[in-house]
Amino acid sequence: MSTSTLKYSAETSNALLKEVMDRSGQNLMSCYQCRRCASGCPVGEETGVTPDRLVRMILLGEKEDALNNLLVWKCVACYTCGTRCPNNIHTSRINETLKQMSKEAHAKPLLLKVAAFHSAFMKSISHFGRSNELEFMGLYQMENVKKGGLSALIADIKSLSKLGIAMLRKKRMHFKLDKTKGRSEITALYNRSAKRQGPKE
Amino acid sequence: MEIGYYPGCSLHASSKLYDVQTKDVLSRIGIELSEIEDWNCCGATSVGKQDDFLAIALPARNLGIADATGLSEILIPCSSCYSRTLVSQKTLEGNPELKAEINAELAKKVEGKIKISNILEVLQSKTAEIKEKAVKKLTGLKPVCYYGCLLSRFPSDMPVSDSVENPVAMEGLLKSIGAAPLDWGYKTDCCGASASVNDADTALRLMSKIFKDAIARDANCFVTTCPMCQLNLDAYQDEVSKKYGITKKLPVYFITELIGVSMGISFDQLQIDRHFTDAMGLLKELKLL
Ligand code: SF4
Ligand code: SF4
Numbered sequence: 322m323s324t325s326t327l328k329y330s331a332e333t334s335n336a337l338l339k340e341v342m343d344r345s346g347q348n349l350m351s352c353y354q355c356r357r358c359a360s361g362c363p364v365g366e367e368t369g370v371t372p373d374r375l376v377r378m379i380l381l382g383e384k385e386d387a388l389n390n391l392l393v394w395k396c397v398a399c400y401t402c403g404t405r406c407p408n409n410i411h412t413s414r415i416n417e418t419l420k421q422m423s424k425e426a427h428a429k430p431l432l433l434k435v436a437a438f439h440s441a442f443m444k445s446i447s448h449f450g451r452s453n454e455l456e457f458m459g460l461y462q463m464e465n466v467k468k469g470g471l472s473a474l475i476a477d478i479k480s481l482s483k484l485g486i487a488m489l490r491k492k493r494m495h496f497k498l499d500k501t502k503g504r505s506e507i508t509a510l511y512n513r514s515a516k517r518q519g520p521k522e
Numbered sequence: 523m524e525i526g527y528y529p530g531c532s533l534h535a536s537s538k539l540y541d542v543q544t545k546d547v548l549s550r551i552g553i554e555l556s557e558i559e560d561w562n563c564c565g566a567t568s569v570g571k572q573d574d575f576l577a578i579a580l581p582a583r584n585l586g587i588a589d590a591t592g593l594s595e596i597l598i599p600c601s602s603c604y605s606r607t608l609v610s611q612k613t614l615e616g617n618p619e620l621k622a623e624i625n626a627e628l629a630k631k632v633e634g635k636i637k638i639s640n641i642l643e644v645l646q647s648k649t650a651e652i653k654e655k656a657v658k659k660l661t662g663l664k665p666v667c668y669y670g671c672l673l674s675r676f677p678s679d680m681p682v683s684d685s686v687e688n689p690v691a692m693e694g695l696l697k698s699i700g701a702a703p704l705d706w707g708y709k710t711d712c713c714g715a716s717a718s719v720n721d722a723d724t725a726l727r728l729m730s731k732i733f734k735d736a737i738a739r740d741a742n743c744f745v746t747t748c749p750m751c752q753l754n755l756d757a758y759q760d761e762v763s764k765k766y767g768i769t770k771k772l773p774v775y776f777i778t779e780l781i782g783v784s785m786g787i788s789f790d791q792l793q794i795d796r797h798f799t800d801a802m803g804l805l806k807e808l809k810l811l
Binding site: 344346363364367394395397398399400401403404409411413414416417420421424432434435437438439440442443446450451452453454461480481484487488491492493494495499501502503506507509510511513514517 | 531534535536537538539560561562563565566567568569570571572573574575576579580583623624627628629671672675676677678679686711712714715716717719720721722724725727728757796797798
C-alpha cells in the first residue's frame with residue numbers, strides 16, 4: 322500500500338466509493354473492519370491485501386492501489402468472505418467490479434493471464450454461444466500475446482500442451498464445435514450490454 | 523418423472539462422462555431428463571469479471587427456454603452453471619425492469635417459474651430408490667466428499683437446501699449405498715477453479731492443502747459433483763503431488779459414478795477409464811468392478 326492515505330481527498334474518494342458501491346451492489350460503508358472475511362480468504366496469505374484492507378482502501382479513495390493489488394487479480398471467487406461477513410459484503414463482487422474498471426481505464430492488469438483468460442472466454446461465447454475448449458484456448462493464447470508478448474505465450478503453451486496431451490489420451494478432448502443456433506439472440510444481448518455501458522470504451 | 527436438463531459446456535466436452543453417468547443413473551431411478559433446446563453457455567466463472575449485464579442475461583436466455591417447456595423442474599449438474607442460473611433467476615425476480623430489458627431480446631421469455639435443482643437435491647429426493655437399486659454395497663470405500671465453492675456459497679443470498687459451512691447431502695447418499703465417508707476440513711474449500719490455467723501457482727497451492735488433508739484422514743478417494751473441481755483435482759494431481767512432495771494418489775469420482783457402480787453398471791458404460799488419476803484400481807481392489 323502506498324502512503325496516499327496522507328493525501329485523503331473527500332471528492333476523489335467519494336467518487337470512487339460511489340462507483341464501486343453502485344456497480345458491485347455492495348454497501349462498503351457498513352464494513353466494520355472485523356476481518357472475518359480475511360480469516361477465510363484462501364488467497365489472503367499470498368496477496369497481502371485481504372478483503373477488509375481492500376474495502377478500507379476504497380473508502381480512503383486510493384484508486385490506484387485498489388485497481389492494482391494482488392487480491393483483485395488472484396481472487397478465486399469462492400464467496401467465503403461474503404458468506405461470513407456479518408454485513409453481507411461480498412468482496413468477490415468488488416473484485417469483479419475493479420477488474421472491469423481496470424479494463425475500462427486501459428490499465429495494464431497486474432496478472433496478464435487472468436485478464437486474458439476471462440476476456441478470451443467471453444469472446445468465445447460471443448462466437449458460438451457455447452464454450453469450445455480448443456477454440457477458447459486459441460483465443461486465450463492470442464490475448465496472451467496481445468497482453469504479454471511472445472514469451473508469455475511460450476511459457477503458457479508448454480504447460481497447456483501437457484494438459485492437452487493428457488486430455489487426448491483420456492478421450493476427454495472434444496473436437497466437434499458446439500454451437501447455439503439462436504446466436505442472433507446472444508449477439509443482441511452482447512450489443513445491449515455494450516449500449517448500456519455507453520461510449521466509454 | 524420428466525424433468526428439464528441443462529448440461530452446460532463441460533458436460534458436452536471434457537466432462538462428457540458426467541453427462542453419460544447422470545442420464546444413466548437417473549433413468550434407473552425413474553427420472554427422465556429432457557435436455558432443453560439450443561441452450562447457450564451460462565458465462566461460467568468469467569462473465570462476472572467482464573460484464574454484469576451478461577452475467578444475468580446469458581443464463582436468462584436458458585431460463586426462458588426452460589420455462590417454455592412447461593416442465594416444473596430443471597437439473598443443472600455443474601456447480602458453476604447451477605450457481606449462475608440460480609443467481610440470474612433470483613436477481614430477475616427482484617428486478618422487473620432488468621427482466622423486461624432482457625426479455626425484449628428473447629424469443630422465449632423468462633417467466634421465472636421453473637425450479638432449479640442441483641444434482642444432490644435430485645438424487646436425495648430418490649434416496650429410497652437408490653438404496654433399493656444398489657446391488658453392490660460400496661464396502662471399503664472411504665471417500666471424503668468435496669463440495670467446493672459454488673454449490674453452497676453464492677454472491678448474494680440464495681435459498682439453499684444444505685448447510686453452507688458443513689453440507690452433508692453427499693455423505694448421506696454415500697452411506698445409503700454402503701460407503702463410509704469421512705469427516706474432514708476441506709469439503710467446501712476452493713480448488714482454484716480457472717486459476718489452474720491462468721494462475722497456476724495459486725491453484726496448485728490450494729489443491730495441495732485439499733490433498734494433504736484428505737490423505738491425513740486416511741481417505742481412499744474423493745467424491746464430487748462439480749466438473750470443474752473434478753477436472754482440477756484429477757488432471758493436476760500429478761503436478762501438485764510432485765511440487766508438494768505428496769506420494770499417495772487418490773481417485774476423484776463423480777457421485778454419479780459411485781452410485782452407478784453400486785447399481786452394477788459397467789465401467790465402460792460409466793467411462794471410469796477416462797480419469798487422469800487412475801480410478802479403476804481402487805474399485806477393482808475392493809471387488810466392485
Ligand atoms: S467481514 Fe465484512 S464487515 Fe468484517 S471486515 Fe470483512 S467486509 Fe468488513
Ligand atoms: S471470494 Fe475472493 S476475496 Fe473473497 S474469500 Fe474468496 S478469494 Fe478471498
